[in-house]
Amino acid sequence: MEHVRAKALSARAAAPLVAAMNTNEKNGVLEAMADALMREKDAILAKNAKDLERAKAKGTSKAMLDRLALNEGRIAGMAEGLVDLTSLPDPVGEVVSMWVRPNGLRIGQQRVPMGVVGIIYEARPNVTADAIGLCIKSGNAVILRGGSEAIDSNIAIVRVMEEAANKAGLPAGAIQLIDDTSREAAKALMRMNGVVDVLIPRGGAGLIRSVVENATVPVIETGLGNCHVYVDALADFDMARAIVINAKTHRPAVCNACETVLVAKDIAEGFLPGCLEALRDLGVEVRGCPETKRLAPWVTPATDEDYATEYLDYILAVKVVKGLDEAIAHINRYGTGHSEAIVTNGYAQAQAFLQRVDAAAVYVNASTRFTDGGEFGFGAELGISTQKLHARGPMGLKELTTIKYIIYGNGQIR
């Protein structure tokens, strides 16, 4: 896998030069890349058509084809995303805090780029543009390894963006695409310790498991979301119904969609039948516990496996629980640490849920769908971290940086 190593080393060599660019220089590169995408959109669409043709010949699902497909609107969206990054604050160089020690040493904690960020992802070719933009704005070199389905699109996007970026002053080598889509190439990237500083997998459960299993480079796990809404005994029914419907049906295929609704038994009879009928009318298949089935006999029985499943579809598991304690225990057992919500007007219930649920984002009286860099106000994101190390929740520009201590002395020794 010498060609993977060679590309990673080129990125490594470029990294300090990217880190040294000032904000104006980086914004210039982002704008140049956005312009180039628009200018060369026909060339990109032609290559995307090849990917689509190959995928169709393979009998790829309609949902997958939709993820793979580019059009003028989507390319314009990629370009806009790059331009939007220019207005975000540059995290690099910020001194987060600085203090003076009794011996006079001034110790500052300064935000600096990671260095080389590796991203392993699946079908969506727009991730290619987003990831390049976020990495450049945060002062990093980037090495991309997309899926085989989108390889022609990815090669075209990277060619267009890299050429424009280099002309606009980005150091050569700072953007790398591994065009070898074999597993061996991915594995080689995962073991590039000392060359790749962090690896971010974006995709389904299989991809993420493979990266966690094989990587020796530090990894940030993203995206698996088995999210819950707990409707407490003290919930406002209208609010609860609106939140459940939104969390399940607004965009079922994304990681912050709700997969299981838990309902306190004291209100199950009053709340559940109406709410579940509304969901059914929206095309949702409901799978319920025995108590749910007693209240709404038309639902499918739920198995233990249902509670552990991220459907990413118009399917919802429902369970009636004794109350808050059982709800929290269920969530901490089956949840993936992504986004969890309680609907309640009880002060103690809200506080207990916030403190005791172990997840990246814990909500009171709001839909889980808000776990998103844009909704949080970060402006952009590279994914949602579901691990606890380094970044948790939406990863924006700050999460692509690390810190170093800068220490000003005047001859101090110990």
Place this chain on the structure above:
Amino acid sequence: MEHVRAKALSARAAAPLVAAMNTNEKNGVLEAMADALMREKDAILAKNAKDLERAKAKGTSKAMLDRLALNEGRIAGMAEGLVDLTSLPDPVGEVVSMWVRPNGLRIGQQRVPMGVVGIIYEARPNVTADAIGLCIKSGNAVILRGGSEAIDSNIAIVRVMEEAANKAGLPAGAIQLIDDTSREAAKALMRMNGVVDVLIPRGGAGLIRSVVENATVPVIETGLGNCHVYVDALADFDMARAIVINAKTHRPAVCNACETVLVAKDIAEGFLPGCLEALRDLGVEVRGCPETKRLAPWVTPATDEDYATEYLDYILAVKVVKGLDEAIAHINRYGTGHSEAIVTNGYAQAQAFLQRVDAAAVYVNASTRFTDGGEFGFGAELGISTQKLHARGPMGLKELTTIKYIIYGNGQIR
């Protein structure tokens, strides 16, 4: 490795209960553990004597025996360390920032414990007490896997501390020692994804490599320090000599000691011979580049391997460089990203060194020996992180926490 898994699961079960303890409760546990160590010191020393006896029979080196040995003073030091932790601010629960989105959602970033912290370490039995104290104060359950040399000491220390802690209100299971010192047991711990939240190896290069190579659980690498002092052409000679001598000889066996001195060629003739003679008089073996050897013919020739070596001993590599650029390039090539220092009175040189050297701690006009939780003002530390993810530099209580987003809504949906 069912017994390792069982212990990890016990720690996992205890973790939310430890996380929910308030500061007074945790401080009470720390004090009870400190008292117990002092009360039971004879029992601990008797077990430590067994470890020492076994080590001596094996022909263990004197330096290693010293690391392994406990005495009344060292046990008192362990107890004091625990009491000191009670006066440090509790990081858990702090809301680092909170903001309101246009739709009224209040989003707060709250510091929360990691959950279960795993620590794999080598001979020093005092690490056992330090690690337990730091993990408990930061609201975590802890699972320890010490080396075979100190196993009897570690079992005794954990027994004494656990018993006292549980009596003082620490949930059962929160402190776990893996008393199986086989490699298989360590490997099992390294692959406990979903049970162990982070693994921190403390020890030599071999241990750290093995953990990075084998772990699927997130790891924080610690401690390898191939540190440099660069004496710039604009350095004050007296200050430079004091810093070099301190960084090399104050405590050569620790990770923030200096291993290579780089000297600008313009001042090499004026600075080096005197400085190197002073080092020689302090018992330091000097290995130099050809130019160093020309100026101080008595030095041993340095090889490329010398520049890559963390001696941890009274040995110093020396290289004359053209100037700042070559010094930075050398450091970024051979350094381990730990602690790097420049001695200079040049403003531009100081700023360039701070910004361009890629390390956890970068110093101007001070000894590398200050990279330490105590010296930084953190009160205590679990080691020095040399990776970029999550923690970089000294890891105190804050570095043993993560964040979660707590979100207060009033019915928001998308």
